[in-house]
Amino acid sequence: MELALDWLRNPEKEKIHADISLPELAILLGEIDIPERGEHIENVFQECREKILDNSVRINNPRYIGHMTTGVPWFSVVVDILITSMNQNQVKIETALASSFVEKQTMAWMHRLAYNKPAAFYKSVIHDETIALGNTTSGGTIGNLTALAVAREKAIPGIRKLGFLKSLQQSEYSDVVVLASQRVHYSIEKAVGLLGLGEDNIVKIPVDRCNKIKIDCLRERIIQLKQDNVLIMAMIGIAGTTETGNIDPLEELAEIAREENIWFHVDAAWGGAFLLSDDIRNVLKGIEFSDSIALDGHKLLYLPMAHGSVIFRDPHALDLLRHSTNYILRKGSVDLGATSLEGSRRFNALKLWFSVKMLGKKGYDILLKKSLQLTWCLKELIDKHDDFESTSEPELCIITYRFVPAAMQIELEKAKKDGNFDICHKINNRLNEINIDLQKKQREYGKSFVSRTTLESTGYKQEIVVLRAVLTNLLTETSFLAEILDEQRIIGMEIINT
Numbered sequence: 001m002e003l004a005l006d007w008l009r010n011p012e013k014e015k016i017h018a019d020i021s022l023p024e025l026a027i028l029l030g031e032i033d034i035p036e037r038g039e040h041i042e043n044v045f046q047e048c049r050e051k052i053l054d055n056s057v058r059i060n061n062p063r064y065i066g067h068m069t070t071g072v073p074w075f076s077v078v079v080d081i082l083i084t085s086m087n088q089n090q091v092k093i094e095t096a097l098a099s100s101f102v103e104k105q106t107m108a109w110m111h112r113l114a115y116n117k118p119a120a121f122y123k124s125v126i127h128d129e130t131i132a133l134g135n136t137t138s139g140g141t142i143g144n145l146t147a148l149a150v151a152r153e154k155a156i157p158g159i160r161k162l163g164f165l166k167s168l169q170q171s172e173y174s175d176v177v178v179l180a181s182q183r184v185h186y187s188i189e190k191a192v193g194l195l196g197l198g199e200d201n202i203v204k205i206p207v208d209r210c211n212k213i214k215i216d217c218l219r220e221r222i223i224q225l226k227q228d229n230v231l232i233m234a235m236i237g238i239a240g241t242t243e244t245g246n247i248d249p250l251e252e253l254a255e256i257a258r259e260e261n262i263w264f265h266v267d268a269a270w271g272g273a274f275l276l277s278d279d280i281r282n283v284l285k286g287i288e289f290s291d292s293i294a295l296d297g298h299k300l301l302y303l304p305m306a307h308g309s310v311i312f313r314d315p316h317a318l319d320l321l322r323h324s325t326n327y328i329l330r331k332g333s334v335d336l337g338a339t340s341l342e343g344s345r346r347f348n349a350l351k352l353w354f355s356v357k358m359l360g361k362k363g364y365d366i367l368l369k370k371s372l373q374l375t376w377c378l379k380e381l382i383d384k385h386d387d388f389e390s391t392s393e394p395e396l397c398i399i400t401y402r403f404v405p406a407a408m409q410i411e412l413e414k415a416k417k418d419g420n421f422d423i424c425h426k427i428n429n430r431l432n433e434i435n436i437d438l439q440k441k442q443r444e445y446g447k448s449f450v451s452r453t454t455l456e457s458t459g460y461k462q463e464i465v466v467l468r469a470v471l472t473n474l475l476t477e478t479s480f481l482a483e484i485l486d487e488q489r490i491i492g493m494e495i496i497n498t
Helices: 002-009 022-028 041-055 074-086 097-115 119-125 140-155 164-170 186-194 215-227 250-260 272-276 317-321 349-384 406-418 421-445 478-496
Strands: 134-137 175-181 202-205 230-238 263-268 292-296 308-312 388-390 398-403 451-455 464-470
Touching: 002 041, 002 074, 022 041, 074 349, 097 119, 097 134, 097 272, 097 308, 097 349, 134 140, 140 186, 140 230, 140 263, 140 292, 140 308, 140 317, 175 186, 175 215, 186 202, 202 215, 215 230, 215 250, 230 250, 250 263, 272 292, 272 349, 349 388, 349 398, 349 478, 388 478, 398 421, 398 478, 406 421, 421 451, 421 464, 421 478
Parallel strands: 175 202, 175 230, 230 263, 263 292
Antiparallel strands: 134 308, 292 308, 388 398, 398 464, 451 464
16 A cells, blocks of 8 residues: 555655666566465565556656556545445346446446436446446457457347357358448457457548548548448447547438448547536537447546446447346346456446546536647647647547757748748658657656657658647646647757757
């Protein structure tokens, strides 16, 4: 407990990334022989401190703004200890009594946030053993996989029993695909691969300058696929892209899905938390028309790893995955494992239940608005700075940009104006190298951290390396953002001058 509290109390105690190299770390934690005898607990904790904590990433550092995982509230530590102490197994009511009802309650909360059916509906189904509004999962990956598994059974009835090859042979279709934008999360690729469609059968639609799926391109592709007798199993809408935090036009996608009778799944692992804010939730307008939604608790719901969930508009949708066996999950039982792809599961639903009880909708509203305020503050600093270029328009607490010295900006603008794309290409290639080197050096220095990615939607006729900031650390102050940009500018200039 002392180690955990020390970690939480001193987020700036050490560098964000330790100086140890990966080969050194491999040696430090490379012992292959299992200890013959146990050691005193104080010695084990000391080894934990020296080998693990001292060489871990301090993601709760207020200048760590590079990824979606961030620091958590103090009470989450206590809740995690409670969950471990209880050691409930959510697969079976015999190993999860009250905790099964807690999980069903949290699923009803999330379902009502998204689909907002009448109160009488939720009172009638919240603890109905024949109904599962959703599942608590280990994260968005399993949430997406569960939703697409249901969509597959809906589109190709009996595939669970027959298998993909026989089912397709018996159908009238030449192939099966899933539609998504170019910004789709890689977990969708994993899910489609595991479900037997093949990763290449994700049809990726181009995005516009705002990183949203192009509706006209989507409609054209649907027409083409139908002409080729291809079954569109599902369509993905993204409520907060991982790279840029942007939101697809969910209402338009829902309309297309309804017209074409396609399962409409929304990956809201990043942005789903905004449903808790009455002032902001309108950015997710259209999500209520989806067939399923994946959410991540360990992102903007500020829960510790690992927590996710998946919910379904139709309260009987998960019946398509329902299974039973003689020794557990017997027919007619109230066991939560009957509709879950996972077997034994930790009582992670308590994390969400407890956090919602502690913070309420108003508390979450404050946290989310703080993150948005930090995002727009950084955007303003970038736009005012002569040596940086904003490369995306932020919506949900993520912003991308790049270091472009003023002199190179002038060269780039002139080349664009003159239509000299060879010069543009050459300058951008050099800027890509500089920004990669800059991000690596900033990580090595350990004072602050942002991540990086590549975008093809910035208006240049090539992929651009961009820096990516995720503004969810509630310990971050606006003054720190200016310091981070100053450090990046200094590093960038040093790279150019060497």
